[in-house]
Amino acid sequence: MKFKEKLLQGTLIKRYKRFFADIKYKNKTITAHCPNSGSMSGLIDKGNDVCFSQSDNPKRKLKYTLEIIYVDKKPVGVNTHLANKIVLEALNNKKIKNLIKYNKIKPETKFSNNTRFDFYISNNKEKCFLEVKNVTLMRNKKVAEFPDAITSRGTKHLRELIKAKNAGFESYILYLIQREDCETFKIAKDIDEEYKNAFNDALKNDVKILCYDCQLNNEEIKLNKQINYEK
Numbered sequence: 001m002k003f004k005e006k007l008l009q010g011t012l013i014k015r016y017k018r019f020f021a022d023i024k025y026k027n028k029t030i031t032a033h034c035p036n037s038g039s040m041s042g043l044i045d046k047g048n049d050v051c052f053s054q055s056d057n058p059k060r061k062l063k064y065t066l067e068i069i070y071v072d073k074k075p076v077g078v079n080t081h082l083a084n085k086i087v088l089e090a091l092n093n094k095k096i097k098n099l100i101k102y103n104k105i106k107p108e109t110k111f112s113n114n115t116r117f118d119f120y121i122s123n124n125k126e127k128c129f130l131e132v133k134n135v136t137l138m139r140n141k142k143v144a145e146f147p148d149a150i151t152s153r154g155t156k157h158l159r160e161l162i163k164a165k166n167a168g169f170e171s172y173i174l175y176l177i178q179r180e181d182c183e184t185f186k187i188a189k190d191i192d193e194e195y196k197n198a199f200n201d202a203l204k205n206d207v208k209i210l211c212y213d214c215q216l217n218n219e220e221i222k223l224n225k226q227i228n229y230e231k
Contacts, residue, residue: 001086007051007067007218015044021066023050032064035079039149041137043069043076051075051218068216075216076136077178082221083134084118086214087176090223091121097226098210099172102128115160128170131157135177137188144182144213144227146175150192158198162205173202174210175229178221185211186230203231 010025021034021044032052034040051068067082068075087096088107094100102121109120111129119130137148147154161171175185189196203209215224 001082001089001222002220003053003067003218005053007053008064009049009051009218012044012048012050012069013046015040015066020062021050023052023064023066030064031062032066033062034066035081036066036134036136037080038136038147040069040078041148042139043071043078043136045071049073068218074179074181077134077214077216077221078136080134083132083176083178086178086221086223087119087130087132087174090212091119095223096174096210096212098208099128099130101126111160111164115156117157117160117164126170127168128172129161129164130172130174131161132174132176135175135185136179138179138182139188142181142183144175144177144179144185144211145188145191146185147188147192147195151195155192155195155198158195158202158207161207162202165205165207171202171207172210173207174212176223177211177213177227178216180213180215180224182213182227184228184230200231 010023013022015021021032049070053065055063067079104122106120117129118132121128135146137145165171187196187199211227211229213224
């Protein structure tokens, strides 16, 4: 997924009120939208290099959007709104080997009265729901984790994927790790034990788990390689 223009570069001053980030750029302080509702643990230290995009939309309150934060000189994609775009591109280009057989792709599809999944994918014989979760947390070297804060919405999605599986659909959840420095993935049980329990139930009910990392730079973010997860 290519950015419309090459990202601008600056230095993080602070992130606050969840959705605001002050950035030092060309000896000035600009305020950018921070499109990430999580804790962003380990990412938001003052002085970290960042990349951000600029919008020409006059209706926007903030014309800048925080896209990438560098931690120990390694890029981490923090814009959760891009996760589905990255996965959609990968689906269209047949980059996710477990899902190559599905040739029809429909984003944002209703399953029940209170649940939409990120994708409904199908072929002439099979139908499948796919939910995507954006991952940025790494507390131990080379181990990505999710979630970085309690997520009742995420727990609900796992429970609904189980219902979908029992209703005759294939069910997948894809953890998209927007960083390049992780070798394995696990659920952060100490952060959200209820989510871990739902994850374990999903495994027991044959919901399929996929984990992929990304390649990132100031021009594009793309799906990279599949990595293993810890049950």
